[in-house]
Amino acid sequence: MALIQCSECSNQVSSEAKICPHCGFKLRKIRDSKLAKDTKAGLGKGKEWLVYISVPLAIFLCRFVFHILFRD
Numbered sequence: 001m002a003l004i005q006c007s008e009c010s011n012q013v014s015s016e017a018k019i020c021p022h023c024g025f026k027l028r029k030i031r032d033s034k035l036a037k038d039t040k041a042g043l044g045k046g047k048e049w050l051v052y053i054s055v056p057l058a059i060f061l062c063r064f065v066f067h068i069l070f071r072d
């Protein structure tokens with residue numbers, strides 16, 4: 001068991017503690033895992049959207065460029 005510093009009130013808190021006993025701030029361990037999860041989910045969604053958009057767009061652009069280049 002180690003002591004960490006509360007990022008809110010700067011007091012020493014047990015790394016086992018889920019919230020700071022001094023100010024009630026939710027400690028980093030929980031906050032980071034939640035943040036990572038949210039970020040991961042957000043990125044996954046973003047990527048999916050990008051694939052759905054970029055594939056037809058790439059095909060369209062290729063056809064457009066070929067049409068311009070080999071028109072004559």
Ligand SMILES: [Zn+2]
Pocket residue numbers: 006007008009010011020021022023024025
């Ligand atoms: Zn605190």
